[in-house]
Amino acid sequence: xxxxxxxxxxxxxxxxxxxxxxxxxxxxxxxxxxxxxxxxxxxxxxxxxxxxxxxxxxxxxxxxxxxxxxxxxxxxxxxxxxxxxxxxxxxxxxxxxxxxxxxxxxxxxxxxxxxxxxxxxxxxxxxxxxxxxxxxxxxxxxxxxxxxxxxxxxxxxxxxxxxxxxxxxxxxxxxxxxxxxxxxxxxxxxxxxxxxxxxxxxxxxxxxxxxxxxxxxxxxxxxxxxxxxxxxxxxxxxxxxxxxxxxxxxxxxxxxxxxxxxxxxxxxxxxxxxxxxxxxxxxxxxxxxxxxxxxxxxxxxxxxxxxxxxxxxxxxxxxxxxxxxxxxxxxxxxxxxxxxxxxxxxxxxxxxxxxxxxxxxxxxxxxxxxxxxxxxxxxxxxxxxxxxxxxxxxxxxxxxxxxxxxxxxxxxxxxxxxxxxxxxxxxxxxxxxxxxxxxxxxxxxxxxxxxxxxxxxxxxxxxxxxxxxxxxxxxxxxxxxxxxxxxxxxxxxxxxxxxxxxxxxxxxxxxxxxxxxxxxxxxxxxxxxxxxxxxxxxxxxxxxxxxxxxxxxxxxxxxxxxxxxxxxxxxxxxxxxxxxxxxxxxxxxxxxxxxxxxxxxxxxxxxxxxxxxxxxxxxxxxxxxxxxxxxxxxxxxxxxxxxxxxxxxxxxxxxxxxxxxxxxxxxxxxxxxxxxxxxxxxxxxxxxxxxxx
Amino acid sequence: xxxxxxxxxxxxxxxxxxxxxxxxxxxxxxxxxxxxxxxxxxxxxxxxxxxxxxxxxxxxxxxxxxxxxxxxxxxxxxxxxxxxxxxxxxxxxxxxxxxxxxxxxxxxxxxxxxxxxxxxxxxxxxxxxxxxxxxxxxxxxxxxxxxxxxxxxxxxxxxxxxxxxxxxxxxxxxxxxxxxxxxxxxxxxxxxxxxxxxxxxxxxxxxx
Numbered sequence: 001x002x003x004x005x006x007x008x009x010x011x012x013x014x015x016x017x018x019x020x021x022x023x024x025x026x027x028x029x030x031x032x033x034x035x036x037x038x039x040x041x042x043x044x045x046x047x048x049x050x051x052x053x054x055x056x057x058x059x060x061x062x063x064x065x066x067x068x069x070x071x072x073x074x075x076x077x078x079x080x081x082x083x084x085x086x087x088x089x090x091x092x093x094x095x096x097x098x099x100x101x102x103x104x105x106x107x108x109x110x111x112x113x114x115x116x117x118x119x120x121x122x123x124x125x126x127x128x129x130x131x132x133x134x135x136x137x138x139x140x141x142x143x144x145x146x147x148x149x150x151x152x153x154x155x156x157x158x159x160x161x162x163x164x165x166x167x168x169x170x171x172x173x174x175x176x177x178x179x180x181x182x183x184x185x186x187x188x189x190x191x192x193x194x195x196x197x198x199x200x201x202x203x204x205x206x207x208x209x210x211x212x213x214x215x216x217x218x219x220x221x222x223x224x225x226x227x228x229x230x231x232x233x234x235x236x237x238x239x240x241x242x243x244x245x246x247x248x249x250x251x252x253x254x255x256x257x258x259x260x261x262x263x264x265x266x267x268x269x270x271x272x273x274x275x276x277x278x279x280x281x282x283x284x285x286x287x288x289x290x291x292x293x294x295x296x297x298x299x300x301x302x303x304x305x306x307x308x309x310x311x312x313x314x315x316x317x318x319x320x321x322x323x324x325x326x327x328x329x330x331x332x333x334x335x336x337x338x339x340x341x342x343x344x345x346x347x348x349x350x351x352x353x354x355x356x357x358x359x360x361x362x363x364x365x366x367x368x369x370x371x372x373x374x375x376x377x378x379x380x381x382x383x384x385x386x387x388x389x390x391x392x393x394x395x396x397x398x399x400x401x402x403x404x405x406x407x408x409x410x411x412x413x414x415x416x417x418x419x420x421x422x423x424x425x426x427x428x429x430x431x432x433x434x435x436x437x438x439x440x441x442x443x444x445x446x447x448x449x450x451x452x453x454x455x456x457x458x459x460x461x462x463x464x465x466x467x468x469x470x471x472x473x474x475x476x477x478x479x480x481x482x483x484x485x486x487x488x489x490x491x492x493x494x495x496x497x498x499x500x501x502x503x504x505x506x507x508x509x510x511x512x513x514x515x516x517x518x519x520x521x522x523x524x525x526x527x528x529x530x531x532x533x534x535x536x537x538x539x540x541x542x543x544x545x546x547x548x549x550x551x552x553x554x555x556x557x558x559x560x561x562x563x564x565x566x567x568x569x570x571x572x573x574x575x576x577x578x579x580x581x582x583x584x585x586x587x588x589x590x591x592x593x594x595x596x597x598x599x600x601x602x603x604x605x606x607x608x609x610x611x612x613x614x615x616x617x618x619x620x621x622x623x624x625x626x627x628x629x630x631x632x633x634x635x636x637x638x639x640x641x642x643x644x645x646x647x648x649x650x651x652x653x654x655x656x657x658x659x660x661x662x663x664x665x666x667x668x669x670x671x672x673x674x675x676x677x678x679x680x681x682x683x684x685x686x687x688x689x690x691x692x693x
Numbered sequence: 694x695x696x697x698x699x700x701x702x703x704x705x706x707x708x709x710x711x712x713x714x715x716x717x718x719x720x721x722x723x724x725x726x727x728x729x730x731x732x733x734x735x736x737x738x739x740x741x742x743x744x745x746x747x748x749x750x751x752x753x754x755x756x757x758x759x760x761x762x763x764x765x766x767x768x769x770x771x772x773x774x775x776x777x778x779x780x781x782x783x784x785x786x787x788x789x790x791x792x793x794x795x796x797x798x799x800x801x802x803x804x805x806x807x808x809x810x811x812x813x814x815x816x817x818x819x820x821x822x823x824x825x826x827x828x829x830x831x832x833x834x835x836x837x838x839x840x841x842x843x844x845x846x847x848x849x850x851x852x853x854x855x856x857x858x859x860x861x862x863x864x865x866x867x868x869x870x871x872x873x874x875x876x877x878x879x880x881x882x883x884x885x886x887x888x889x890x891x892x893x894x895x896x897x898x899x900x901x
Contacts, residue, residue, distance in 0.1 A: 032804040033868050039808075040867075042860045043849045045815050046825040050765035053832070057839070059846035066850075112766060118811055126767045149747035156751070157771045160758060164775035179778040182885055186784045187798045187810065190883050190890050195799055206888045222773070253774075254803050 006383045006693070007140035008093070009419070010269055013379070014147075015089065018131055019082060021262045025128075026079060034118065036071035036110075041117040052116055055109075061116050074110060081106045085135065100135035107132065124260040127154065131262065147266045154263035155228040158242075162223035171219050177211035178204060184253060197251070214252065221245055232270065236355075239264045270382055279305040282361035282691070283354050285347075289366045290315035290575075291616045292389065292426065294449040296365065297329045298680050299687040307332040308359070310350045313339060318575035343370055351377045354384060361385045361691055363424070368599070371412035378419050385693045387422035393434050393609040398602035409600070422690050426611035427634050433609055444686040447636075448616035451678040505537035505565055506658040509585040511578075511617050513542040514549035514568070520591045520628070521552045526647035527654070528559055534658055537565040541581050545570035579620055586664070587657055588625040590614040607632035619678055622671040624657065626650055639674035783882045783893055787813045790877045791865060808868060813878060813899075816857055824849050862901045876901055 029035050044061040046053070055061065064070040085099040107128055114120035130153055134146040170176045181201050182189070188198045189205075204211040221241055227234050242264055249257045282304045286293055290311065300307040309332055311319075316336045319325040325334055335353075337346040347370060354362055362384050367374060368391075378386060390396050396413060400406035422442045425431040431443040512518065528536065544553050553568050560566045573581075582588065592606045592614075604610040618625055618640050627633070629643040644650040657664050757768040764770060787810055789796045798806045819825065829847050833840040840847075850856075866873040877900040882893040 028804070032802060033808060034804065038867060040864070041812075042856055043816065043819060043853050045819065046828045048763055048828070049769075050763060052766065053828075057843040057846055059843070062846055062848075062850070108767075115766075118808070119815065122766065123769050123771055126769060129767050145744065145747075149750070152747070152751070156754070161771045161773040161775065164770070164772045168772075168775050168777050170775050170777050173777050175780065176778060179780060180774050183778065183781060183784065184774075186786050186883070187806070190784070190786050190881070191797055191799070198799075202888070205885075218773075256803055 007143060010147075010383070011089075011095075011134075011143065013269070014131065014134060014265060015086065017265050018128075018262065019086070021259065022082065022128065025125075025259055034114075034120075035075045036113065036117065037075045039118055040068050040071060041065060044116045045119060047115055047119065049115070052112055055112050056116065061113065064113070074113060077106055078110045094138045095135045097136050100132060104129060104132045104136070123157075124257055126157075127260070127262045131265070147269055150263070151266035152229070154242075154267055155225045155238075157260070157263065158222040158225035158245075159229075162219050162226075165215075165219045165222075171216055174212055175208050177215035178206075178208040180215075181205050181211060181252075188254075197254075214248075218245070218248065228267070235267045239267050242267075268380070268382070280361065280691075281306040281357070281359040282308070282363060283350065283359050284309045284311075284363050284365055285350055286311040286315055286365040287368060288312060288315055289391070290319045291613060292448040293319060293365060295447055295680075295683065296363065296389075296424075296687075297332060298450060299446070299683065301329055301331045302680065302684070303687065303691065304361070306359075308335060308353070309333070310335045310337070310346065310353075312337045314572065318572075318578075321576040321579040344373060347373060347377070351381060354381065359384060360693075361387070363387045363389070363690075365389045366391065367416075371416065372408040375412040375415035375419070379415065385422070385691060386420045387424060387690050388416070388420050389424040389426075390430070390434060391426075391610060392598045392602065392604050393425075393430055393437065394604050395598040395600055395602045395610075396434075397437055398598075398600060400600065400602075406600075422692075424690055426615055427607065428636070429608050429632055429634060430611060442689055442692070444690045446683050446686050446690070447619060447678050449619050450680050450683075451619045451622075451675040505535040506587070506654070507537045507539065507585045508587045508589050508654070509539045509541050509582055510589050510591065511541040511582065512590070512613050514540050514544040514546065514552050515542075516548050516552060518593060518596055520593050521555065523628075523647055523650070524589065524591050525555055525559060527650040528564060530647060530651040531654060532563050534655065535563050535565075536654075537567065539581055539585070540566070540568040541573065541578060542569065543571055543573070544568040582617055582620050582623070585621075585623055587654065588614070588617060588623050590625055590627050590631075592628060592631060594628060594630040605632075607634065619675065622668045622675060624667055624671065626653060636674075636677060640671045781885070783884050784890070786881045786883065787817075787898075788879045788881050788895070789813075789865075790879075791869070792874055792876070805868065809865070812861060812864065816853075816861075817880075817898075819849065820854065824853075858899050858901045861899065 026035075030038070033039070042065055044056060044065070046056070064074075081103050085096065085103050088094075088096040088099050111120065111122045111125050111128070115122050127150065130150050131147075134143050134150075137143055137146070165171050182205050185198070185201050188195075189202060191198075193199060193202060204214070221244065224241060225238055228238055242261060246258050246261060249255045280303070282300050284293070284296060284300065284307070286309065293309070293311075293315075297307070297309070307329070311334065313336050316325060316334055320328050322328060326332070335350075337343075353359070362381070364374070364387070367388060396417075398413075399410045401410065417438060421440070423431070423434060423438075423444070425434065425443060425445050426448055428445040431445045435441060435443045510519070510521075510524065514521075524538075528538065538556065540553065540556070543549065549568075553566075556566050556568075590612060592612055594606050596604055596606065596610075598604050598610070606612050614625060614627070615634065615637060618637060622640070625641050627641055627643055629645045631641075631643060633641045633643065642653050644653055657667070754768050757764055758770060789809060796809060801809065822828075829840075829844075832847070833844075861878075862873055862876060865876055878898045879895050880898045881895040883890045884893055885891075
């Protein structure tokens, strides 16, 4: 059963690929007036083919000439007979042997008739008969065995052509190609011959050495397919050579031999049994949401023989605040996309890497751009297990047709939903919500990171109220030197100094970009106005150097004073700074606008269809957090999250934390205990489900 | 830096990644997608019948390849211009004039031009061979009993020669998507000499 999902996918791919070619051929016949009903022949030919001779002997061609309506019936059958096959597969999820055999016989009959009546030269169409044999079985092993046989046939086509050229001595005939051109293009050459192609043919005929070199080149090209009998390693190159062959055949011989490219399918496809190595190897692709990688990397290192991560330079430098990523995950290889490397090039190399090194799994940690590009590449990725982290459930199902990007993304999402069956979420509610929308999918909840006690400093009670009123102190977070990453140099921090501070302040951190779409800062301001009796240090832990951010900062600045210190940041905050600020906080405040719009304007609900970065931030420490009451509190986080309905309620909660150090310490102890459930061991099973093939 | 401590790859190409293993982890298999005959053999063995059929198919294919001029669809030759061509004495061209205007291959897509020329060549061959008399004679010699039963089916309709010009007139109309009132097909023979085509003779063949 392990290979069943690959089989289903490969079977559908074969159907798609085959009928794309099949109907393209029929369309071509129609456009060139080559359908039987368009030709309406009055005589048949002998082509020295025993099968054709048998058909002629049955009297069918003669009967058809006498009854021309039969040509229309043959054409209609060719167009419509695939439908029962496709409908059956669509409904039942498996092949109907009867429909498969009937279709196969129809194709055979049609090709024979076409050759008998107007000499279709059916050599390139033989694969149109062989590939449908795969539809006469529902056994994956047999299916792949048939495709393997087809692959050998494709190799045989080319190799036998080379052998013929060699055996008949054509490659040794110095005039061979020029004579072929002479005979083949007589119609063109004896006319005005003013076109570039005609003059090229003339030149080649007049230069036999050059034309023979091309002929020998084509024989070598055909002969190179011999390698395919010994290894599949070069199959992609053979596909490229087949394309070159078809193009050359078109330009040099004026033979549109493109139908033979149907043969690239068995060259390209690999049976999971043969192509999947025993070792499990995974590639993770991430763009900018690096904060969500740690848990996956921990799990990957435990369950995979090899792990590779493709990510942006910025993400790499901020993946962990503790040392470097390669020290924390020593078994993982990191591939960094520098700022001068275009996204598509990076993605192309990612797929090449997956294929070339036989990776068995590909997990897309974030997919927010180039959706169509991904959808197309994933279609042809072969037997690789795919999984995806969905950050916004509604967005993944959202359809929009306002502009070209919307169109492509809507189409791409449709394709992605069909191809990817395994999904990862940061909240259990998101997983449930998604599963309702896409029944049959595997949805698992794995947090962004695992909670580790060693990161958590001993609970530091908030400063007790002090009677001293004139102590001009501002305590700042620990200034332990830390390695400066390239991005950190762009960071600047602004501190609004109070005129005087009464006591060490109670530190509240609002993490995340300073963005009014995501957070309700007015509610925070209302609350802080009520907290005049308590010294507060407010840290806006996100980039405020935006137009919207500046407005919000100005609003906060208007209420700073003796009791309120404000710190905010401009630019990207390095992970080390970010985590340090959080570690020193007494309270995390996430004043989310529960209902928000995604970047593509789809409506999302925090806690239900999208996850806030809060769930990642919480697991860094054991600090309580304030959130609006509408936020659907994920059960595992309940111990740490304190909902509030109004500024007054928020104010009371803050005072409760700030004024009772003993109670605050107890709360942090409880959170610490509750968060121990966020261990790697507890999510191993969920991860195994995510990567199960 | 320890054995397992890796440095990140500033992205250039996976090849660099692969090469990096050569020195550092010799046990690692570079380009692991190498699939040999062994793996494929296992796959085939898993389905014995298919394996047998495939072997039989290729055996028959090989036999027909050795039989040279005869095929039995789907066992066909992929010669792809492998015949050793000698210098042609003359080259035949069917020149088609429709309603007074000659048709030129430059004005048609490849297959459409084939469909103009194909029936002429086929009809010419059918006429020259006496409706493929040689082939029928062979059948009669090899399978006399069967031939006597199906001989009528092997013949084209008797009025073909008379009916062909009218059929071709109508066919040209369908192909050109316009009414065709008259046509003339001539057989023109050329010789290729000193990089030039010399017209040897030109004979009107069919007309309406």
